[in-house]
Amino acid sequence: MKVIVTGGCGFIGSNLVDRLIKEGFETYVIDNLSTGKIEFLNPIAKFYQSDILDVQKMKSIFEDVKPNAVFHLAAQIDVQTSIHNPDLDAQINILGSINLIELCKTYKSKLIYSSSAAVYGTPLYLPVCEQHLIQPLSNYGISKVTPELYIRCYARLYNVKFTILRYSNVYGPRQMPKGEGGVISIFINKIINDETPAIFGDGQQTRDFIYVEDVVSANLSALKAEKNGTYNISTNKRISINELIKKINCILNKNIVPAYKQERIGDIDHSCLDNQLAKMELNWQPKYSIIEGITKTCQFNENIQ
Incomplete structure (x- = not known):
């Protein structure tokens, strides 16, 4: 099976890539190295240095790979950056994700999207379940939940297969x-x-707080999931x-x-x-x-x- 990991040189992404290669997946990494580290790149993975906002280059990569699945972890993750530079935050997290969703539609790739507990805002009750009110407190929370809406819409309109994973505090x-x-x-x-x-x-x-290897395992479990769904990934x-x-x-x-x-x-x-x-x-x-x-x-x- 061919899989793409966006943000595959980052914290969670590089750990996921290591596991995918260990499990025998043909693994391709897309990362612009703005925050990812090339030293985290698994040498067996094929690497494309690209920004997810570069539409033409992304199309070329997908045409080259024709992936069965895409793990989308590339993101702007800093809350303060989202507040002080909302345009940048929206471009990367929303427009970049739309590019990926469009390509998943074209190439019939399953999409596993890394979302965040930030979409919920201030909890009305604990523990927070997936049906909790969505009321982000920051631009980051808004930019993480917006692609969820696009993903579900594309699933209805174009039958894009997906799993959305909302992480608690990963370390x-x-x-x-x-x-x-x-x-x-x-x-x-x-x-x-x-x-x-x-x-x-x-x-x-x-x-x-949830350990990164548990998040990696959740991504692999999502790949095997038969139906579309949105899930909290946490220790509870x-x-x-x-x-x-x-x-x-x-x-x-x-x-x-x-x-x-x-x-x-x-x-x-x-x-x-x-x-x-x-x-x-x-x-x-x-x-x-x-x-x-x-x-x-x-x-x-x-x-x-």
Whole structure:
């Protein structure tokens, strides 16, 4: 089976590519390397350096590959960038995705789209299920949910096969220690280097952190799914930011005290996604505990210091 991974040199994408190649898939990577790292590229994958906004080049790649499936992970992922540069955010996440959806229609490729918990906004209840109100708090959330609407429309109009995966907070090896989504990587990097990590608020806020290998497994499960669907990919477990710091300190045998700073406007207090639908319909479930995931991430980060 031929598969394309957009953003295949990025954090989640490169981990997915490694797994696809291990499983025997003929794997092609599209990445413009704006945030992806060429050193993360699996040498067995065929690489196309291209922007998903380059319509003609994308058409040429799809004509060359004729993929059975496309894993769409290329995205603008920084919330602050989406707020300060909404045009850029919309171009990459919305227009770039439309280009991919159109090509999937033309080449009858199944589309596995990486979405986000950001589409839900402030939870009205916990854990958040897929039927929760869609009310994004940021331009990023808007630009992640908009392609979902296009995908479902193309499924109705043109029979495009799809699976939409809404991730909770993903962490693991190769995540860059910057941006809001990479809080575990940021904390680990700071603590390894005996620097003081910053917590915005009192640290009692909770998140649902999922290890990258579990996200990779969810993508492979989505590839096998018989019907179209939208699924939360999460652990369905919450951990406070204070507890997270304690666990990282313990694993690294450190005792770094964080600096508490003023809570940021727009940050939600608690987040947790219900993963029951993915368990039932994708025959998937997370395997890594927070301790196992953090330990593996710490080992990776220590080795690249």
